[in-house]
Amino acid sequence: xxxxxxxxxxxxxxxxxxxxxxxxxxxxxxxxxxxxxxxxxxxxxxxxxxxxxxxxxxxxxxxxxxxxxxxxxxxxxxxxxxxxxxxxxxxxxxxxxxxxxxxxxxxxxxxxxxxxxxxxxxxxxxxxxxxxxxxxxxxxxxxxxxxxxxxxxxxxxxxxxxxxxxxxxxxxxxxxxxxxxxxxxxxxxxxxxxxxxxxxxxxxxxxxxxxxxxxxxxxxxxxxxxxxxxxxxxxxxxxxxxxxxxxxxxxxxxxxxxxxxxxxxxxxxxxxxxxxxxxxxxxxxxxxxxxxxxxxxxxxxxxxxxxxxxxxxxxxxxxxxxxxxxxxxxxxxxxxxxxxxxxxxxxxxxxxxxxxxxxxxxxxxxxxxxxxxxxxxxxxxxxxxxxxxxxxxxxxxxxxxxxxxxxxxxxxxxxxxxxxxxxxxxxxxxxxxxxxxxxxxxxxxxxxx
Amino acid sequence: xxxxxxxxxxxxxxxxxxxxxxxxxxxxxxxxxxxxxxxxxxxxxxxxxxxxxxxxxxxxxxxxxxxxxxxxxxxxxxxxxxxxxxxxxxxxxxxxxxxxxxxxxxxxxxxxxxxxxxxxxxxxxxxxxxxxxxxxxxxxxxxxxxxxxxxxxxxxxxxxxxxxxxxxxxxxxxxxxxxxxxxxxxxxxxxxxxxxxxxxxxxxxxxxxxxxxxxxxxxxxxxxxxxxxxxxxxxxxxxxxxxxxxxxxxxxxxxxxxxxxxxxxxxxxxxxxxxxxxxxxxxxxxxxxxxxxxxxxxxxxxxxxxxxxxxxxxxxxxxxxxxxxxxxxxxxxxxxxxxxxxxxxxxxxxxxxxxxxxxxx
Numbered sequence: 001x002x003x004x005x006x007x008x009x010x011x012x013x014x015x016x017x018x019x020x021x022x023x024x025x026x027x028x029x030x031x032x033x034x035x036x037x038x039x040x041x042x043x044x045x046x047x048x049x050x051x052x053x054x055x056x057x058x059x060x061x062x063x064x065x066x067x068x069x070x071x072x073x074x075x076x077x078x079x080x081x082x083x084x085x086x087x088x089x090x091x092x093x094x095x096x097x098x099x100x101x102x103x104x105x106x107x108x109x110x111x112x113x114x115x116x117x118x119x120x121x122x123x124x125x126x127x128x129x130x131x132x133x134x135x136x137x138x139x140x141x142x143x144x145x146x147x148x149x150x151x152x153x154x155x156x157x158x159x160x161x162x163x164x165x166x167x168x169x170x171x172x173x174x175x176x177x178x179x180x181x182x183x184x185x186x187x188x189x190x191x192x193x194x195x196x197x198x199x200x201x202x203x204x205x206x207x208x209x210x211x212x213x214x215x216x217x218x219x220x221x222x223x224x225x226x227x228x229x230x231x232x233x234x235x236x237x238x239x240x241x242x243x244x245x246x247x248x249x250x251x252x253x254x255x256x257x258x259x260x261x262x263x264x265x266x267x268x269x270x271x272x273x274x275x276x277x278x279x280x281x282x283x284x285x286x287x288x289x290x291x292x293x294x295x296x297x298x299x300x301x302x303x304x305x306x307x308x309x310x311x312x313x314x315x316x317x318x319x320x321x322x323x324x325x326x327x328x329x330x331x332x333x334x335x336x337x338x339x340x341x342x343x344x345x346x347x348x349x350x351x352x353x354x355x356x357x358x359x360x361x362x363x364x365x366x367x368x369x370x371x372x373x374x375x376x377x378x379x380x381x382x383x384x385x386x387x388x389x390x391x392x393x394x395x396x397x398x399x400x401x402x403x404x405x406x407x408x409x410x411x412x413x414x415x416x417x418x419x420x421x422x423x424x425x426x427x428x429x430x431x432x433x434x435x436x437x438x439x440x441x442x443x444x445x446x447x448x449x
Numbered sequence: 450x451x452x453x454x455x456x457x458x459x460x461x462x463x464x465x466x467x468x469x470x471x472x473x474x475x476x477x478x479x480x481x482x483x484x485x486x487x488x489x490x491x492x493x494x495x496x497x498x499x500x501x502x503x504x505x506x507x508x509x510x511x512x513x514x515x516x517x518x519x520x521x522x523x524x525x526x527x528x529x530x531x532x533x534x535x536x537x538x539x540x541x542x543x544x545x546x547x548x549x550x551x552x553x554x555x556x557x558x559x560x561x562x563x564x565x566x567x568x569x570x571x572x573x574x575x576x577x578x579x580x581x582x583x584x585x586x587x588x589x590x591x592x593x594x595x596x597x598x599x600x601x602x603x604x605x606x607x608x609x610x611x612x613x614x615x616x617x618x619x620x621x622x623x624x625x626x627x628x629x630x631x632x633x634x635x636x637x638x639x640x641x642x643x644x645x646x647x648x649x650x651x652x653x654x655x656x657x658x659x660x661x662x663x664x665x666x667x668x669x670x671x672x673x674x675x676x677x678x679x680x681x682x683x684x685x686x687x688x689x690x691x692x693x694x695x696x697x698x699x700x701x702x703x704x705x706x707x708x709x710x711x712x713x714x715x716x717x718x719x720x721x722x723x724x725x726x727x728x729x730x731x732x733x734x735x736x737x738x739x740x741x742x743x744x745x746x747x748x749x750x751x752x753x754x755x756x757x758x759x760x761x762x763x764x765x766x767x768x769x770x771x772x773x774x775x776x777x778x779x780x781x782x783x784x785x786x787x788x789x790x791x792x793x794x795x796x797x798x799x800x801x802x803x804x805x806x807x808x809x810x
Contacts, residue, residue: 010790013467015465015467016465061738096794113503126463129603171465235506247790247791251790257790257791258790259791259792260790260791260792261791262791329455329457330458331457331460331464332457333462333464335462337464337465338463338464338465339462339463341462342458342459342460342462342464343457343459344456344457345457346455358464365458365460365463368562370466370470373471373472373527373568373569374567374568374570375569376473376474376534376568376734377569377734378733379684379733379737379738379739379743380740383739383740387790387791388787388788388790389789390738390739390786410694410791413790414789414790414792417462419462419463422462422463422466423463423465423466424467425765426467426469426470426471426473426474426568427471428466428481429468432461432462432463436461
């Protein structure tokens with residue numbers, strides 16, 4: 001049941017949830033596109049290095065690119081087929097980036113042929129971190145930060161709590177909701193891996209209270225079969241965006257604040273998305289790689305909305321052939337509506353960090369094309385900003401191009417672009433966009449020439 | 450089949466937007482002021498109607514003219530000039546000459562807002578800037594009150610209303626003499642200050658007294674404010690801070706003065722306090738934005754109001770209190786910036802950086 005006063009961080013917003021269209025639809029598999037496009041950089045960090053040649057035959061699950069350093073992950077072939085070429089392709093950002101393009105064989109099956117064995121119980125934390133890197137796992141919630149880096153606790157620091165992030169606070173998205181209902185055994189196994197790697201004493205599964213079915217199901221499972229190792233508990237949190245932002249969830253569940261500029265490990269916490277943990281539990285014991293992920297494909301512009309298991313590298317064009325695009329479709333967003341990226345090309349492939357594909361129609365897009373008024377200092381953005389910044393004042397500074405001042409005196413870099421400020425702004429000022437530009441220009445100035 | 454040639458639009462996140470905008474807020478403020486206007490007309494008749502019209506028309510016309518003269522698109526559509534005009538008119542005596550009201554409207558927009566750069570950039574509440582100008586320029590007209598509920602008020606105006614520009618308004622003594630029993634021209638605050646006559650609090654609460662066109666009906670103003678607060682278009686904390694502060698400070702005077710000073714409820718429901726607290730102190734542009742700053746600002750306005758009313762030479766002090774509050778709002782904001790997530794506890798003043806300390810040596 002929903003708790004009366006669920007835990008939460010301060011401030012934030014509560015946009016309409018829009019989850020009803022897909023939250024009760026079980027995950028369905030999508031077939032192979034005629035060509036799969038696997039970019040070498042689908043994660044934060046260094047791009048992977050390809051280890052296949054043009055014309056080479058690859059087996060589903062086989063490594064096709066290896067990490068270039070610690071903060072980097074390998075890529076695996078999403079289907080059995082032949083490497084057509086390694087070439088630059090259009091990415092979601094609009095930039096060109098190198099990718100391995102694979103043509104699956106017509107008879108290619110879902111079976112993963114490339115497989116090994118790992119005995120997690122016998123592994124040391126360092127060995128687990130290395131094995132996690134081998135899976136190519138990144139944060140599936142959207143940030144796409146390499147998971148093994150988060151699991152590697154730096155020398156002199158310690159983690160006492162692992163948080164499994166099942167908030168899914170972005171409107172429209174329901175992948176974590178479905179995953180927690182359908183694959184909770186994997187989730188618990190994944191938590192066990194994270195506990196072992198980090199040496200934490202307990203794990204908390206944080207779930208927004210708009211998913212009472214998940215909270216009930218996971219609690220019932222824990223009551224029936226308590227975990228053997230460190231205790232795991234399910235903790236409902238208030239349905240409030242951005243509850244699922246790492247630092248906000250730590251505050252909500254542990255009442256600790258990650259220091260400005262610091263990492264969760266500084267307050268002895270490690271946060272992993274539930275989908276990341278569940279996938280890890282599926283892949284790591286068999287030494288497999290990440291080759292597919294669950295994506296919520298939804299929005300008024302989609303004819304068959306649902307939660308789909310999509311092979312990585314599947315171009316949007318193929319996806320919309322399968323799920324149908326309505327005539328009124330005007331805008332495609334990768335991710336959720338609050339932080340997602342608007343894409344222009346149907347050639348863009350699904351990558352590891354894509355949790356949702358949202359298609360909006362004219363009705364929604366024109367609704368946002370409101371006139372921009374001057375800031376009336378209403379203060380709503382101050383009440384919404386989860387980092388307690390002053391977006392109103394910073395917006396003014398951005399217009400005057402005082403970017404350095406924003407960073408030095410008004411903590412610009414503590415903004416994680418959740419977009420609450422722009423969401424509430426009655427004057428329709430594109431505040432987050434201002435802040436992104438300011439940050440980018442500040443970075444540019446600091447970069448060595 | 451997904452169309453090869455199809456063009457998709459690109460936008461920056463967020464792709465959802467709360468369906469409220471500045472013009473909607475301003476329109477709602479106008480809407481919330483309409484009951485106050487209607488009550489004012491019911492009380493003071495034709496003159497109040499003309500006064501509201503003159504003030505609003507002057508503000509909107511000035512806004513339009515100035516934006517056009519500066520070769521920008523007119524900003525009349527954001528409705529903020531209409532709000533200013535309505536508020537200005539509601540703070541004036543019902544028999545205030547229309548041409549003076551129009552001058553006030555011009556000053557409100559031109560000197561209160563446009564010179565700063567328009568909406569969002571003004572330091573002081575434009576309506577109150579206009580009123581302060583009128584107070585200084587036409588001290589007699591702005592303190593010439595007429596009683597409410599004069600018979601025949603719907604068919605003829607108060608004699609001073611239609612004064613020709615730059616002439617002395619007609620005297621209202623004959624008009625006042627027609628007042629029904631129990632109604633006088635003097636406002637409750639003036640009665641108290643100069644004649645030491647008390648007014649019943651219930652009559653104040655329901656607006657059955659003389660006063661400015663729209664300031665008398667405390668209950669009605671509170672209800673209209675509640676509508677805006679529920680729609681999150683008005684910050685109830687400012688209203689609470691101002692009223693709470695007036696209540697506490699006047700309570701202190703009341704208790705300490707042994708009958709020398711009016712009771713706190715009288716202070717709450719008399720004069721322009723309700724209108725000022727609900728519709729003017731809450732002006733988003735000129736009030737602080739930080740959570741702590743809002744309370745400080747409200748408390749300051751309340752305290753200054755009480756001091757002017759009880760210790761100053763004027764019977765009423767809400768206008769000056771709010772203007773003073775507006776003036777220090779940026780300072781309050783600067784001193785009360787919230788502690789950001791993950792930062793150590795804040796000091797009152799920003800800490801000097803190591804570099805600055807070094808430079809000062």
